[in-house]
Amino acid sequence: MQLKRVLTLRTVVATSAGLTLASSSFVAAVQVANYLLGDTAWIAILAGGALCFLAAACFSELNGLLPTAAGIRLYFSRAFNEQVSLIISILYMLVVIIGVVGAESYVISAVLNEAFPAVPSYAWIVFMLALVTLMNLRGIKIAGVFQDIITYGLLTSMVLFGLIALVRVNFQLDAPLAPGGLTGVISAVAVGVFLFVGFEWVTPLAEEVTQIRQISRGMMIAIGLLSVAYAVFTVAMTAAVPKEALAGSAAPQVLFARTVMGGAGAAWMTLISLAATITTFNAGMISVSRFMYASAREHVLPAVFSRVSMRFFTPWVAIVTLFFIGLAVAAVILLTGRYIVLVELAAAMESLVYALAGLAVISLRRRMPEQPRPYLIRGGYTVPVLTVLVFAVLAAAVLVASGWVLVNLAAAFLACLIYVNTAVxxxxKKHSARRTGARRRPGRPAGEAGGD
Structure with a gap:
């Protein structure tokens, strides 16, 4: 049974933006501002968004060429080889699941502990994961509508809150083009890029959109909306609250809201943070479950993950599995508090994948020159080459700066290598044996039937 084509551009945009727009994004936005002088954080944020447009263009061409729920697994298989694609795609999936759920669980717990100290942090995580799991089990349309409402409401609230804060502090843009030294600018842009990572996880929805070009349009629109929302909100935060105070808070957005609007503002921002985490969990559940479904369909994961509900047309085994994985990851991170390593690990992995996407575009243009491309990047090889260079440098910067990230990524790579060389x-072989048996069974003499 196959997935159902019901998703529109509106939901594609909401899913692309939703996985990116998380509670942990507010912490990263403060980091961007701290690298720069004055109120120039918007420069780094818009520059980061512009760089992500390069990667989005590469994913758009790849998705149009090979529209599949398998996403990068098929892109890299055709561009490089099967083993590379399997290792990278499985590693990518693991890092995204662990990084997103772990970081979000920790940050949203800090926010909710302040608002509801009597409620255990883990109870909130269980509630949110259970909510998005039930919606995803009921069908992509229900999960998509929920994603639309929450994501667009969240983006609107961020811009509106930022504008209110700017008016209340009588904000004036002072020295807008003087961000400081080159080192600070480069560091700020690097963190600014990571505000957008995850937008490409909408590509596994290629088999459920009504038109394939909606994927490329959705990614571009999502990055544009996020750029505006992040820029306005970050400038407003640093205009209303000293950067040192924001940097010292585990929930800087709540501190900002309380400073501007008191208790009512803090309550509003708590709801915004809660919505951000739910959209991230929901978008991740939608996308990663489809990736697992496609991988199982191609016998990279156990066949059970390819099962689709006959009633709701959803990969229910993959969805339920992600729920329990999410619970386990959240429990470990809440106990250890090691969420920063996960954020950096996810950032490094995303950058590596973006660089490989640029290489895949170059490779497939040479290997499949006559294949129709609904989306073709203009300017020849300029964009894919820039994508490779920019994101390779960013990935190297993260790995060099953090030894723990390098060690964890190497360990995860080794585990994936072992899996690919043994389990896959x-x-x-098991699938091939089943197919051979199925072909032989109808034609066998009746007397041999009892031998199975």
């Missing part, structure tokens, strides 16, 4: 051949 077994799964493919």
């Amino acid at each position: 051949p077994y799964l493919k």
Whole structure:
């Protein structure tokens, strides 16, 4: 049974923006501002968004060429080889699941502990994961509508709150083009890029959109909306509250809201943070479950993950599995508090994948020159080459700056390598044996039937 084509451009934009727009984004936005002088954070944020447009263009061409829920697994398989694609795609999936759920669980717990100290942090995580799991089990249309409402409401609230704060502090843009030294600008842009990572996880929805070009348009629109929302909100935060105070808070957005509007503002911002986490969980559940479904369909993961609900047309085994994985990851991170390593790990992995996407565009143009491309990047190889260079440098910067990230990524890579070289051949051999048996069974003499 296949997935159902019901998603429109509106939901594609909401899903692309929703996985990116998380509670942990507010912490990253403060980091961007701290690298720069004055109120120039918007420069780094818009520059980061512009760089992500490069990667989005590469993913758009790849998705148009190979529209599939398997996403990068198929892109890299055709561009490089099967083993590289399997290792990178499985590693990518693991890092996204662990990084997103872990970081979000920790940050939203800090926000909710302040608002509701009597309620255990883990109870909130269980509630949110259960909510998005139930919606996803009921169908992509229900999960999509929920994603639309929350994501667009969240973006509107961020811009509106930022504008209110700017008016209340009588904000005036002072020295807008004087961000400081080159080192600070480069660091700020690097963190600014990471505000947008995850937008490409909408590509696994290629088999559920009504028109394939909606994927590329959705990614571009999402990055544009996020750029505006992040820029306005970050400038407003640093205009209303000293950067040192924001940097010292685990929930800087709540501190900002309380400073501007008192208790009512803090309550509003708590709701915004809660919505941001739910949209991230929901978008991640939508996208990663489809990726697992496609991987199982191609015998990279156990076949059970390819099961689709006959009633709701959803990959229900993958969805339920992600729920329990999310619970386990959240529990570990809440106990250890090691969420920063996860954020940096996800950032490094995303950058590596973006660089490989640029290489894949170059490779597939040479290997499949006659294949129709609904979306073709203009300017020849300029954009894919820039994408490779920019994101390779950013990935290297993260890995060099943090030894723990390098160690964890190496360990995860080794685990994926072992899986690809042992489990995947077994799964493919098992599937091949089943197909051979199915072909032989109808034509066998009746007397041999009892031998099975």
